[in-house]
Amino acid sequence: MNRSPKASGPSRRPSPPPAEEAASLMAEAKAFAAIWHRDRMVVSAPSRDQAVELCLKLISYVPRYRQILLCGEVPKEAKYLKGTKIIDAGEYLSHQAAFQISLAEEELGAAPIQIIYFGAGAVPYQDVLGPLDRGWMIVDQASSKASVEKAISAVQEEIRFPPGTVFLLDPLPQDLTIERNILSETRLCSPGVREYTIQMKETEARLAFQAILAEMESGKTVTQSYLAETLKVREKTYHKILEIGFRERRLDLTPYIKETAPQVIEFLKAISMWNEASLAAIFIRKNLIGYAKYKDIDFPSLNFLTLGDRVEALSQTEGDPGHPWILELTAREMTILLLKHRLLYGFLLSPGADAGLFRSKLEGLIEELAKEEMGDGPSRVYRGRN
C-alpha cells in the first residue's frame, strides 16, 4: 500500500523572533530557569505595584507542586493566588525554624517550598532567609545591585525584566535551552497555553526523577540510554531532570547512572548520517549503553535482547553459529539487524534500505568500538539515602 506524502501545512514551530524580541526572550528564560532551579533572588521595580506585577509574572514559572509561602507585607493581588499560603508576621525566629524544617522534609519527598517575602524592610534577612540556601525571593522596590549586595549578598546575575530587575544571588544553570525553547515555541500563544507548557515540563521532570529513584531503589542497574528510552526523554531533558531533582531533593543521582560513553555517542552520530537506520541500540550484557531513535518508530529495544538471547542459546548447542554473528530479519516494512561483536548491536532499518551496504559500512565503526574498554555499570550503586 502506497503511503500518501505528508500533508504540507504551516510549521508547528513559529519562525525565530527578531533580535530585540530574542533578547527579551532570553531574559525571560533566565528568570524561568532561576525559579525552576530554586535560585535565591531579589525582585525589584521602581514602584511597589510594579514590583508586585513582576513577582506575579515570575510566580507563573513556579511549579504547581511546590508550596508557595507568602510572607511580609503581602499585597492583596497575591493573597488570593491558588496554591499559596500566607505566613503571618510574627516571631521571625519561628519562621526560620519552620522554613528549615520544610527544607529538610523536602529531602524525604515533601513538596518543595518557594518563599516569597514582600518588602525588603520587612525581612530580617540575617535571621530568616540568610541560613536558607535555596527557594526564596524578596520582592522590593527601587533596589540596586549595590544596595542588594550591601544588605543581602553578592549578585551573580542581573536580569532586566520589565517592569523591573531580577537580581540573582545564585549562578544560573549553564544550559537554558529547554527554558528558551518552551518560551520561544509558545511566544505566539495565550498565557494559558504558555503556562500549561511550562507546568507540564516541570511536572514531567519531577515525575521522571521520582521514577529514576524508584528504579534505583528496586536494585536495577540504570544507564542513561535505558532512561532515555523508557522515559522517552532527550539528553537535555535528562540532565534537567537530574539537576532539578538535586535542587529539590538534595539527592545527586549522577554517580549512580551509567552515562553514555563519548565513543558510543560518536558511533550513534555516525549512523545518523547514513539515513538507513530508524533506531540503534547497543548493549553490554543486559544493559543498554547506547540508544538513538532517528525516526518516529515504536520498537522496544528489549526485542533486540530477546533475539540475542535466542541466538546465544544456540551457542550452547551443536548448532552454535560461532562469534561474532549477524542476524538479519526482513519484513516488508522494516529490516532488523542484530550483530554480536563483544557488544550486542541492534538496528532497525527503513524499508528499502540496503542491509548489506549498511553492514559493510558498520564494520569499521564496530571494530573501533570493540577496541574500547567499556563498563556496563555506574561508578556507584545506589543503596538509598545514608
Place this chain on the structure above:
Amino acid sequence: MQERGGRPLINLSAYMAEIKDREGGFVLSSDGQLLASDNSIPGQDFDWVEEFLDLTRTMTSILEEANVSGLESSLLQGPKRKLVIRRNSRLGFFVIIIGRETMDGGLAGLTAKNICLELESALGSAK
C-alpha cells in the same frame, strides 16, 4: 508432509542436494510445528534444531508485536554456521536451511524461495 495417497508434497532432499555445505532443511508451520525435514545427511545430530525453531518463533512474535506484515526472510551467520529462513507470506509456513559457514547464503535463500513456491502450489492443489 504427505498427500492422502502417501506421496510427499515436496521432495525436500532433492532441493537440499543443490546446496553445497548444507546441514539440514526444515519446513515449519505458522504455529511452529515441524512439518518436514531433510534428514538425508547421515551422522548429523539435529537435537539443536529445536533452538533454531525457537529463534524463528521469537522472530515471528516480535514482528507481530511490532505490527508489521510479518517475517519475509532471515539470515543468521557466524564463523561456524549459517541459517536461512524464508516465510511463505500467503500460507505462513517457514522454510529453514542450515549449513556450514561456507554455504552460499544467496543460493540457500533462492532455494528456500523455490521450496516456498512449490509447496504453496502443492498445498493449494491438494485442497
